[in-house]
Amino acid sequence: MPVLHNKISNQELKARLIAETEPRITISFYKYCLIKDHQIFRDILYINFFKLEVLGRIYIAQEGINAQISVPISRYKKMKKYLYQMHPDFNNLHMNIAVDNNAKSFWVLRIKVRNRILADGIDDPYFQPSNVGKYLKVREVNDSIEDPDTILVDMRNNYEYEVGHFINAITIPSDTFRDQILMVVKILKKNKNKKIIMYCTGGIRCEKASAYMLYNGFNNVYHIAGGIIEYTNYARKHGLPLKFIGKNFVFDARMGERITDDIISHCHQCGTSCDTHRNCFNNFCHVLFIQCLRCAEIYNKCCSIRCQRQIESMLDN
Numbered sequence: 001m002p003v004l005h006n007k008i009s010n011q012e013l014k015a016r017l018i019a020e021t022e023p024r025i026t027i028s029f030y031k032y033c034l035i036k037d038h039q040i041f042r043d044i045l046y047i048n049f050f051k052l053e054v055l056g057r058i059y060i061a062q063e064g065i066n067a068q069i070s071v072p073i074s075r076y077k078k079m080k081k082y083l084y085q086m087h088p089d090f091n092n093l094h095m096n097i098a099v100d101n102n103a104k105s106f107w108v109l110r111i112k113v114r115n116r117i118l119a120d121g122i123d124d125p126y127f128q129p130s131n132v133g134k135y136l137k138v139r140e141v142n143d144s145i146e147d148p149d150t151i152l153v154d155m156r157n158n159y160e161y162e163v164g165h166f167i168n169a170i171t172i173p174s175d176t177f178r179d180q181i182l183m184v185v186k187i188l189k190k191n192k193n194k195k196i197i198m199y200c201t202g203g204i205r206c207e208k209a210s211a212y213m214l215y216n217g218f219n220n221v222y223h224i225a226g227g228i229i230e231y232t233n234y235a236r237k238h239g240l241p242l243k244f245i246g247k248n249f250v251f252d253a254r255m256g257e258r259i260t261d262d263i264i265s266h267c268h269q270c271g272t273s274c275d276t277h278r279n280c281f282n283n284f285c286h287v288l289f290i291q292c293l294r295c296a297e298i299y300n301k302c303c304s305i306r307c308q309r310q311i312e313s314m315l316d317n
Contacts, residue, residue: 054071056252068251119177277289280303282307
């Protein structure tokens with residue numbers, strides 16, 4: 001019986017990753033589609049991705065797949081070919097290649113079965129996430145941002161918006177998508193006939209949000225195809241102006257991709273210009289926050305004096 005989950009320590013896995021000499025490609029993809037036997041589907045996918053040395057985080061549910069992975073360059077085409085053949089709706093599945101593709105993003109392969117590939121807080125059997133808003137390409141996005149009658153909505157968490165966002169975009173004040181998707185309908189309820197453009201990192205959140213907006217009677221809903229990642233890659237390739245400023249937060253070891261040189265956020269401890277996220281070094285806290293190099297040295301990579309003292313106390317013992 002093949003191994004269907006990781007049994008090696010994170011420390012050893014990280015050491016193996018650092019020792020790798022072949023470059024990897026970091027990719028994200030998702031698809032809303034029916035996956036009936038999702039546990040069997042998950043196990044088959046794990047076996048084959050393990051053979052291809054794929055690393056990353058993948059969620060499988062009856063409503064589809066959501067993945068952020070890295071794969072050795074020499075195995076990228078084989079991985080795509082296998083994935084396209086695994087499910088009828090995966091044929092020519094769009095893949096977002098990371099903007100910053102030089103860093104090592106994942107060190108382990110984790111594939112989990114969940115109730116939803118994206119927790120949304122919606123308890124309505126009549127809602128169909130497949131009925132989505134219209135896709136916008138990069139040139140259309142840039143033109144629409146300048147339109148005063150257009151509302152551009154960031155469907156990411158506050159800490160993502162803080163370090164980088166589209167010019168003129170509004171944020172929905174929460175750190176969970178399940179809260180935001182319900183809140184955005186209430187916040188924009190008086191704007192049902194305005195042009196509303198939604199965006200997120202790679203498209204999965206804004207696509208579902210656009211469907212929920214349409215379901216709630218909004219008439220002119222769009223979302224950016226491929227999210228910030230696809231927008232940035234296309235704009236750079238074709239020499240188009242970037243309307244996204246700052247850093248794109250990502251949920252892997254990199255914790256961010258530099259889009260423009262603008263630093264629009266500040267260190268949470270001293271207030272200096274900074275957009276480097278860090279998890280508090282105190283594992284009992286582990287809060288995500290922004291910290292400059294000077295404060296990282298002063299507080300020993302902790303979010304507060306209290307956490308710093310707790311770490312020092314444990315080291316003394």
